[in-house]
Amino acid sequence: MTPTIYGIKNCDTIKKARAWLDSHGVAYDFHDYKAGGIAKDKLQQWSDQLGWEILLNRAGMTFRKLPDADKEGLNEKKALALMLAQPSMIKRPVLELGGKLLVGFKPDIYATEVKSET
Secondary structure, eight states: OOOEEEEOTTOHHHHHHHHHHHHTTOOOEEEEHHHHOOOHHHHHHHHHHHOHHHHBOTTSHHHHTSOHHHHTTOOHHHHHHHHHHOGGGBOSOEEEETTEEEESOOHHHHHHHOOOOO
């Protein structure tokens, strides 16, 4: 099964992750949130597997620019609604490897978890 990397094309972390995958001969599909959004079911599946706290990018400008009222009392339902409305609030990248998910890019973790096709 071909891995899928989810993110935003112009994101520096996505560029690094894609460059790593390319340089290690890993074939993958790229899903751009800006172009294709994210399906509610997909986001819920990730949240069920990892927890919404791991998926929500609190450090990003999109989240930091939210009104305080939107940031208060965060729970799964509220966080998923924010991420669906503005997918740039999803931590990047999310790499689907069959049944496994990797969130964020760390070369050492990719080196142990991602296998090349070559």
